[in-house]
Amino acid sequence: MSTTAIRIEDVNKIYKASDGREVQALTHIDLNVKKSEFISIIGPSGCGKSTLLRILANLDTPSSGSITWEKSADNIGFVFQDATLLPWKTVYQNAKFPLEVKKIETKENMENLDKLLELAGLKGFEKAYPRELSGGMRQRVAIVRALSYNPDVLLMDEPFGALDALTRDKMGIELLRIWTETKKTILFVTHSISEAAFLSDRVIVMSPRPGKIDEIIDINLPHPRTVEMKETIEFVNYVKKLREVLG
Template sequence: MSSTAIRIENVNKIYKARDGREVQALTNINLNVKKSEFISIIGPSGCGKSTLLRILASLDKPTNGVIDWENSADNIGFVFQDATLLPWKTVYQNVKFPLEVKKLATKENLANLDKLLELAGLKGFEKAYPRELSGGMKQRASIVRALSYNPDVLLMDEPFGALDALTRDKMGLELLRIWQETKKTILFVTHSIAESVFLSDRVIVMSPRPGKIDEIIDIDLPRPRTVDVKETPEFNQYVKKLREVLG
């Protein structure tokens, strides 16, 4: 697994409904995720995108199947749709919190935290409280918090879903900049086809429930990417193809 960060093999997930019925959320998920790869996962609502991330984050368990990690399954960061910052803590206290919980607040890690805050454009806002931040700034703080303990893999569950279109575009550029700097492996759930094409090396298309992988599309667009790439015929061909796959 020298170039593989995660190997997902024959993963299934069955939930027990309140009325006792069995509901299959995921069926036969197979995927190899390469180190430092940016993968987006798209599909209709209820197809199991978030369930797959929760299983990878050990917040849920597969009914059966195998997930192999090159490194520890514990060394991951998770960014939710809501920034979930603690309102009584400052930006710095929020992003430092995982280091304190994991007892990793070493001099080296705190110095790296300062670099991440600068990289995310939050330098000078360390003493601000969440109520004083814009939606985009809250999400950037959430990303820094997830990166604070240097995880191997970053899982992102529709992190820009609650943002307006302009802020969402800016956050996409910010995320790409941070990714290019940190070389993290990222799995990114989104409902936006254009966003998935813009960000990703590959796009995973999932079927309606029970969720399975319908198709995997390689995105062969040059990096680093700017918003100008969205005006190219190649970009729009990928968007068109993904729309066709989604039906």
């Protein structure tokens, strides 16, 4: 049985609105995330998906409840919807930037960075600048950057949301390939039901605000996953089930 990477217990989040009202974004979130598991989180806009990720990334704090980590809560990678690359730095310089900031440019980490760039299909583009890359390639750089310091958990907030459908499919395959190689624990926020079903071991379906977990759906599709798999009755049934839960 897989060990637990993150245990989220009765997490609630209340914001103060500009008019002084209290707005509950999350209510009674309970979730056990297993090590090396790929979990997608879906739900209507404003249901607290990104808020939950921000809390896990220490970019926000819960109003109540607790989060227990198998290892350090500081060793987290975060990939945003926009790649947020530094335009004056090359692919290689952007990818290794966290290693510079953390002052951990060890031989082992630099060798690992080279492996990640190759794994992400970026070999030969190390000297290119962000303006010279497609949207999908910029997101690959962002993923490599987030993995460069070997985080235990990778948090991804709609990282493919701005991509066209074809590029999005390709990036999904690339992400699964990287996940298979690195064995990272991934929590992935998306608005796409199909994307969630295709990528995940489990899909968390959240309710409208205040966001709570309505249901957790296990996705028992074989690996490696291929685009052709989306045409199978098993995949179609998972998508149908998720739509039904979302209402």
